[in-house]
Amino acid sequence: MTKLYSLKRFWQQILGQKKEFWATTFYGMAATLLLLPIPMLIPLLIDEVLLGHPGKLTAFLSTTFGNSETWFLVLVTVILVAILRMGAFVFSNQQSFYAIKITQRISYLLRHRILHHLERVCLSEYETLKSGGVVSKTIQDVTGVSSFASAFVSSFFSSTLMLIGIAAVMLWMNWVLALLILFLNPFFLAFSKVLGKKTGELLRRQYKAYEVYNELLNETLELFIQVRASNQEKNFFALILDQSKEIENASIDYGHKAAVAQRSSGLLTNTVIDIFRALGVVVVAYSDLSVGMMIAFLFYLSALNSPVQQLMGLMISYQNTKPAIERINALLKLKQEPHYPHEKNPFENVLTTSVTLKDVSFAYQYSNEVLSHINIEAKSGQKIALIGPSGSGKSTIAQILVGLYRHKGGEICYNGVPIEQIGLPVIRENVALMLQESLFFNETIRMNLTLSKEISDEKIHEALRAAKLETFVLSLENGLESRIGKNGIRLSGGQKQRLAIARLILSNPKVVIFDEATSALDNETEHQLYETLEQFLKERTTIIIAHRTTTIKQADYIYLIEEGRVKAEGSYEELFSRGVIKEDMDLG
Numbered sequence: 001m002t003k004l005y006s007l008k009r010f011w012q013q014i015l016g017q018k019k020e021f022w023a024t025t026f027y028g029m030a031a032t033l034l035l036l037p038i039p040m041l042i043p044l045l046i047d048e049v050l051l052g053h054p055g056k057l058t059a060f061l062s063t064t065f066g067n068s069e070t071w072f073l074v075l076v077t078v079i080l081v082a083i084l085r086m087g088a089f090v091f092s093n094q095q096s097f098y099a100i101k102i103t104q105r106i107s108y109l110l111r112h113r114i115l116h117h118l119e120r121v122c123l124s125e126y127e128t129l130k131s132g133g134v135v136s137k138t139i140q141d142v143t144g145v146s147s148f149a150s151a152f153v154s155s156f157f158s159s160t161l162m163l164i165g166i167a168a169v170m171l172w173m174n175w176v177l178a179l180l181i182l183f184l185n186p187f188f189l190a191f192s193k194v195l196g197k198k199t200g201e202l203l204r205r206q207y208k209a210y211e212v213y214n215e216l217l218n219e220t221l222e223l224f225i226q227v228r229a230s231n232q233e234k235n236f237f238a239l240i241l242d243q244s245k246e247i248e249n250a251s252i253d254y255g256h257k258a259a260v261a262q263r264s265s266g267l268l269t270n271t272v273i274d275i276f277r278a279l280g281v282v283v284v285a286y287s288d289l290s291v292g293m294m295i296a297f298l299f300y301l302s303a304l305n306s307p308v309q310q311l312m313g314l315m316i317s318y319q320n321t322k323p324a325i326e327r328i329n330a331l332l333k334l335k336q337e338p339h340y341p342h343e344k345n346p347f348e349n350v351l352t353t354s355v356t357l358k359d360v361s362f363a364y365q366y367s368n369e370v371l372s373h374i375n376i377e378a379k380s381g382q383k384i385a386l387i388g389p390s391g392s393g394k395s396t397i398a399q400i401l402v403g404l405y406r407h408k409g410g411e412i413c414y415n416g417v418p419i420e421q422i423g424l425p426v427i428r429e430n431v432a433l434m435l436q437e438s439l440f441f442n443e444t445i446r447m448n449l450t451l452s453k454e455i456s457d458e459k460i461h462e463a464l465r466a467a468k469l470e471t472f473v474l475s476l477e478n479g480l481e482s483r484i485g486k487n488g489i490r491l492s493g494g495q496k497q498r499l500a501i502a503r504l505i506l507s508n509p510k511v512v513i514f515d516e517a518t519s520a521l522d523n524e525t526e527h528q529l530y531e532t533l534e535q536f537l538k539e540r541t542t543i544i545i546a547h548r549t550t551t552i553k554q555a556d557y558i559y560l561i562e563e564g565r566v567k568a569e570g571s572y573e574e575l576f577s578r579g580v581i582k583e584d585m586d587l588g
């Protein structure tokens with residue numbers, strides 16, 4: 001099972017990008033160190049140049065440049081400040097570059113983890129998934145987590161260093177005032193945590209609103225033809241609009257309160273800074289702190305605002321990350337297909353294999369037993385048929401044969417090897433399951449046939465010919481490059497089935513299962529098609545699931561399934577003579 005995502009994993013992913021992490025930390029700190037002396041430089045000139053108390057800065061500049069004129073000292077100081085700022089600008093740009101790389105990598109890794117998990121999700125879980133909701137989670141929630149990563153790598157170290165640096169300078173200037181100010185910082189952070197928790201709840205509601213909206217819109221568009229044919233567009237779109245309103249409400253609520261939270265922290269820090277500014281004036285009046293130093297102190301006090309704000313913002317963003325992680329984990333909790341190790345390959349170096357179900361039972365999640373102690377055998381190269389009334393369990397047999405669902409009891413074997421020793425990918429590579437309703441991409445005929453694999457035109461046409469679709473494809477203006485529309489909407493039911501059969505031929509399987517795959521064709525066309533496929537199916541074990549007895553005449557052996565059990569079995573003639581099946585009977 002995929003491990004759930006956690007903040008620990010988040011940190012590991014950040015620290016795992018060593019080069020980028022140290023580069024962003026280095027450049028962030030370098031930029032901070034360059035900015036740190038700036039608030040001091042110009043105020044020092046007040047004391048040393050205006051108030052006539054020559055000090056270290058003017059002494060250094062005069063001896064270095066051999067000129068102690070006031071205009072010169074001011075000019076050099078301004079140039080020095082500009083150079084420091086320019087240096088910080090260059091380093092900050094470098095820092096952003098590496099921070100963006102880290103952030104985007106975290107997004108990618110998170111999406112990779114979700115997609116990798118979904119790729120192997122078991123079918124019973126897949127049935128419950130709403131694709132719109134999944135899309136919303138892989139986009140919005142991943143963005144939520146990565147924006148915290150972005151805020152963290154770009155501001156945590158530089159803001160902390162700035163805070164420590166400013167604190168050190170202030171302590172040096174006036175330790176009483178500095179200590180008073182610094183003691184307040186933990187309270188600021190605690191305040192931000194409370195605000196973050198409150199906005200986190202609102203953000204959760206906003207995420208949910210987007211998720212439901214995406215689900216509704218997605219499903220309505222997927223089933224648009226059905227919706228329109230039932231004249232239900234108004235109702236469906238009204239539901240989507242309601243949800244759109246909920247997004248508006250939730251977003252206003254979150255957006256407004258998140259802005260209030262940000263401003264509250266700004267208001268708090270600014271008020272505290274104003275109080276300390278006033279205290280600074282009092283300190284100058286009652287101590288030996290110079291006017292220049294007091295101005296420098298006030299500049300540092302203002303400069304303190306930025307790292308404190310950034311750290312408070314980080315705390316709020318951290319709280320908002322939790323709902324995003326929870327929702328991502330809801331996807332990672334979906335159960336996955338069983339992993340069978342690939343120990344034996346019964347399909348290797350053989351034309352086809354036998355297929356056996358020994359005493360197999362099965363129940364879907366939350367439902368009663370659908371298959372009960374089924375025994376079926378298709379010998380190597382044999383053509384068997386499964387018939388039976390609707391809901392008797394025929395398609396379920398087909399699906400457990402390719403491991404789409406896990407059988408509960410008994411054994412399923414290919415050439416005597418249980419599927420647990422073959423591995424699901426190997427089975428699906430060699431056993432083709434053709435459904436009544438094949439699914440198609442809104443792409444060209446070629447893409448739908450080859451599924452983007454390199455296959456020569458000659459082979460494609462051979463398959464089309466066998467599937468009795470070549471004449472139709474050749475009659476199209478763009479031939480193989482013709483687009484077939486959403487899920488093949490531009491094709492008739494029969495054309496779609498023939499396209500699926502051509503795809504099946506190209507995939508060259510060793511065992512073929514037709515699950516009502518030709519039911520959309522009329523008796524005559526179906527008969528012709530099986531005749532054409534005779535050569536293709538001759539060397540392959542074939543299982544045909546059908547309602548119509550006409551479809552199964554060609555089978556070597558027939559099983560009648562009723563209520564999940566084998567009710568009768570034998571050749572067509574045997575079953576016919578026993579009265580189990582009748583000519584042209586439709587069991588559906």
Ligand SMILES: Nc1ncnc2c1ncn2[C@@H]1O[C@H](COP(=O)(O)OP(=O)(O)OP(=O)(O)O)[C@@H](O)[C@H]1O
Pocket residue numbers: 127364365367370388389390391392393394395396397
């Ligand atoms: N994914 C599922 N989850 C739960 N129950 C299911 C699922 N698929 C099928 N069933 C149930 O299992 C039973 C057997 O269904 P199955 O599709 O295998 O029948 P069938 O013989 O192929 O029917 P038909 O000829 O109509 O296609 C039915 O009662 C059906 O409701």
